[in-house]
Amino acid sequence: MAERDPRAMPAVPAVTPGAMAGSRPHPAEVGDQEALGFPGARIADWHERAVARMGELVRGNRALRLAMDACMHCGACTDKCHYFLGTGDPLNMPVARQELFRSVWRRHHTLAGRWLPWLVGARELDEEMLERWYTYFHQCSQCRRCAAFCPVGIDTSEVSQAAREIMANIGLGQRYTHQVVAKVHATGNNLGLPEPALRDTLEGLEEDLLEDTGVPVRLPLDEPGAEVLLVAPSADFFAEPHVDGLMGYAKVFHQAGVSWTLSTVAAEAANFGLFIGSEDNMRRIAHRVREAAAGLGVKRIVFGECGHAWRVAYNMLHDLAGPFDFLDPRYPVPQHVVEVTHDLLRRGALRLDPAANDHRRVTFHDSCNVARASSMGGVPGGQFTLPREVLRAACNHVFEMPRGATGAHTFCCGGGGGLLTDELLDLRVAGARPRMRALAEVVDAHGVTHLVAICAICKSQFAKVFPRYGLEFDQVLSLHQVVGDALLMR
Amino acid sequence: MRPWPDLAFAALLYASCAALVLGAAWRLARWLRTPQPRRVPVTPAPRTVAGVCARMVHETLFFTTLWRASPWTWLLGWTFHVGLALVLLQHLRYVTAHWWGWVSWLSAYGHLASALLLAGLAGLWARRLLVDRIRWITRPSDHAVLALIAGVALTGVIMKYVAPVDVVAVKAFVRGLVTARPEPLPGDAILLAHVLLAAALIAVFPFGKLMHGPGLWVNPTRAQADDARERARPRHG
Numbered sequence: 173m174a175e176r177d178p179r180a181m182p183a184v185p186a187v188t189p190g191a192m193a194g195s196r197p198h199p200a201e202v203g204d205q206e207a208l209g210f211p212g213a214r215i216a217d218w219h220e221r222a223v224a225r226m227g228e229l230v231r232g233n234r235a236l237r238l239a240m241d242a243c244m245h246c247g248a249c250t251d252k253c254h255y256f257l258g259t260g261d262p263l264n265m266p267v268a269r270q271e272l273f274r275s276v277w278r279r280h281h282t283l284a285g286r287w288l289p290w291l292v293g294a295r296e297l298d299e300e301m302l303e304r305w306y307t308y309f310h311q312c313s314q315c316r317r318c319a320a321f322c323p324v325g326i327d328t329s330e331v332s333q334a335a336r337e338i339m340a341n342i343g344l345g346q347r348y349t350h351q352v353v354a355k356v357h358a359t360g361n362n363l364g365l366p367e368p369a370l371r372d373t374l375e376g377l378e379e380d381l382l383e384d385t386g387v388p389v390r391l392p393l394d395e396p397g398a399e400v401l402l403v404a405p406s407a408d409f410f411a412e413p414h415v416d417g418l419m420g421y422a423k424v425f426h427q428a429g430v431s432w433t434l435s436t437v438a439a440e441a442a443n444f445g446l447f448i449g450s451e452d453n454m455r456r457i458a459h460r461v462r463e464a465a466a467g468l469g470v471k472r473i474v475f476g477e478c479g480h481a482w483r484v485a486y487n488m489l490h491d492l493a494g495p496f497d498f499l500d501p502r503y504p505v506p507q508h509v510v511e512v513t514h515d516l517l518r519r520g521a522l523r524l525d526p527a528a529n530d531h532r533r534v535t536f537h538d539s540c541n542v543a544r545a546s547s548m549g550g551v552p553g554g555q556f557t558l559p560r561e562v563l564r565a566a567c568n569h570v571f572e573m574p575r576g577a578t579g580a581h582t583f584c585c586g587g588g589g590g591l592l593t594d595e596l597l598d599l600r601v602a603g604a605r606p607r608m609r610a611l612a613e614v615v616d617a618h619g620v621t622h623l624v625a626i627c628a629i630c631k632s633q634f635a636k637v638f639p640r641y642g643l644e645f646d647q648v649l650s651l652h653q654v655v656g657d658a659l660l661m662r
Numbered sequence: 663m664r665p666w667p668d669l670a671f672a673a674l675l676y677a678s679c680a681a682l683v684l685g686a687a688w689r690l691a692r693w694l695r696t697p698q699p700r701r702v703p704v705t706p707a708p709r710t711v712a713g714v715c716a717r718m719v720h721e722t723l724f725f726t727t728l729w730r731a732s733p734w735t736w737l738l739g740w741t742f743h744v745g746l747a748l749v750l751l752q753h754l755r756y757v758t759a760h761w762w763g764w765v766s767w768l769s770a771y772g773h774l775a776s777a778l779l780l781a782g783l784a785g786l787w788a789r790r791l792l793v794d795r796i797r798w799i800t801r802p803s804d805h806a807v808l809a810l811i812a813g814v815a816l817t818g819v820i821m822k823y824v825a826p827v828d829v830v831a832v833k834a835f836v837r838g839l840v841t842a843r844p845e846p847l848p849g850d851a852i853l854l855a856h857v858l859l860a861a862a863l864i865a866v867f868p869f870g871k872l873m874h875g876p877g878l879w880v881n882p883t884r885a886q887a888d889d890a891r892e893r894a895r896p897r898h899g
Contacts, residue, residue: 187794187795187798225868230696231696233697233700234693234697234698234882234888235700238877238881241873241877243872243874246728247789247795248727251732252731262799265795265799284869284870291801291803292802293803320704323728324878325883326883328701487702488701488890490894491699491701503896511852543705544704550892552706552708552888555705559709593779656884
């Protein structure tokens with residue numbers, strides 16, 4: 173397959189119009205649309221509604237307003253998006269993607285766009301434009317790499333979210349994301365796992381842990397009075413390598429003697445409401461976390477390894493579902509599990525034997541939402557240093573991918589933002605190419621065997637696309653799997 | 663006082679400056695009145711408002727982010743803006759009653775400022791024609807803005823180095839505007855073109871992408887501090 177060597181193509185491709193014009197996700201099902209509060213199918217007055225909704229969103233969101241007003245088309249972002257770098261499709265250049273939205277905004281909401289549409293690039297929202305919206309706003313993983321490079325800080329994720337929200341409002345949602353949100357509303361997790369199945373799964377994992385370690389490590393569910401409510405992405409309950417990360421958290425809590433519990437009410441860290449820019453749906457999902465924490469009487473809320481979940485938790489949870497004045501005020505609300513482990517390590521509450529990971533040579537993938545939309549540890553750049561310090565404590569052979577592919581400038585895995593669905597696989601494989609190039613460098617230079625991640629979407633995406641680049645699906649690891657393997661248990 | 667060009671140009675300049683001030687105020691007010699319901703700083707970001715301000719100043723003076731994004735674009739853009747700033751400052755000689763010392767010092771290097779401005783402008787325009795990605799994203803209005811700036815700059819350079827105008831009379835005209843006592847404007851075609859184009863540029867400034875500088879300062883992705891958890895923490899004592 174052409175993708176096998178990620179360095180075969182130039183790092184910045186030539187502009188290839190229409191290269192990805194055929195890539196679009198399946199539309200949402202009627203029931204899911206309605207479960208999210210949107211019309212089931214395309215409404216008759218869709219055009220009027222879309223234009224009106226656009227005005228409401230821009231008038232209610234300063235960051236989106238600035239995206240309409242402050243872009244000078246300087247092109248600094250044009251070679252930054254992994255989907256452009258992987259496909260060459262010019263509409264995957266962030267400024268061009270924004271322009272799909274802005275051109276309609278100008279046409280309907282500015283004088284220049286009404287009077288001189290040819291001069292300022294104003295376009296009508298017709299069927300063709302709507303199709304472009306559906307196609308290319310589902311080729312943005314909302315990773316904010318363009319925003320990190322924009323001289324005026326314009327964030328395409330704001331525009332993508334707004335476009336998807338508008339499309340959802342006229343009855344044109346995306347199947348995968350809307351299905352996931354509908355399942356959380358119905359069951360408390362993205363997978364639609366009912367309580368007995370979840371309990372059964374956790375019991376099975378406890379047996380595995382006992383077998384592996386000889387120690388009765390627990391995975392408590394709905395235990396009132398626990399110190400910590402752990403909110404993990406539901407993929408942690410069964411997907412590989414996620415589940416090894418979940419067992420890693422359990423070992424850490426066990427070893428530190430911290431009582432903790434999972435919750436059936438909030439058995440999901442992810443908040444896909446973000447991906448469709450839907451304030452209402454984000455709020456409903458966030459309130460499950462509040463409900464679970466209050467109901468169980470916990471003192472702290474800790475989020476598991478999930479990228480956009482941490483963005484929402486860190487930056488938005490209070491505004492969506494706060495105040496959390498019933499929690500222990502000595503701890504930040506919420507905390508990331510990496511912060512917990514890092515703190516325990518610093519205080520000497522955990523003992524790690526990094527030699528246990530000597531068969532692994534690892535590199536750390538900064539997940540986009542953690543890197544560019546959150547922080548950790550109360551220190552600038554903590555989202556980069558804390559996980560690395562934890563990883564280095566657990567493993568002797570840690571190598572860094574080239575500059576420009578890590579930290580604040582990290583590349584998205586290619587599957588974020590609600591694009592982790594099979595019909596978008598070609599896009600996902602192409603979008604992973606910049607990350608795979610960087611990974612190939614350290615594989616060649618240092619014999620790196622594994623990529624370590626702290627995001628459920630990254631893990632699923634890499635497990636799926638690694639084989640397309642000549643790697644094995646199991647060469648991606650959870651950070652807490654590496655920690656758990658090095659942890660000296662008693 | 664003749665109706666043309668004296669009064670017409672006086673009125674034109676008053677109108678364009680009014681458009682600049684009122685338009686910019688209106689645009690800024692509209693931005694600031696727009697709510698920002700979510701915390702959206704692009705991280706890593708400063709953790710305090712003071713830190714944000716320090717970074718903004720640095721960004722405004724040195725275009726730090728553009729440097730990281732594209733050193734070539736930075737070189738052209740920074741050169742252009744520095745040249746533009748120096749040239750604008752030199753125009754103070756026409757505005758103030760007495761020639762400020764530092765302005766006259768600056769004017770001794772006027773040719774350098776003009777060269778920076780023109781070189782930067784030419785480079786930025788060339789990108790729009792030669793780089794396939796930048797050509798794709800360029801709209802007619804992007805060319806129009808560059809053409810307008812180029813027109814102002816070139817007529818200015820011609821007056822300065824090729825066909826000098828009576829700068830004493832120009833100063834009298836500008837002082838007349840400042841003190842609201844109109845004076846005649848020399849009738850050189852090149853001067854009239856310079857003033858006409860400059861007035862157009864001043865007037866359209868607030869209504870398009872030229873407001874990107876103030877936009878940076880208002881944009882929540884840069885203007886918000888990374889302090890979501892601290893803000894939400896209940897205060898005790």
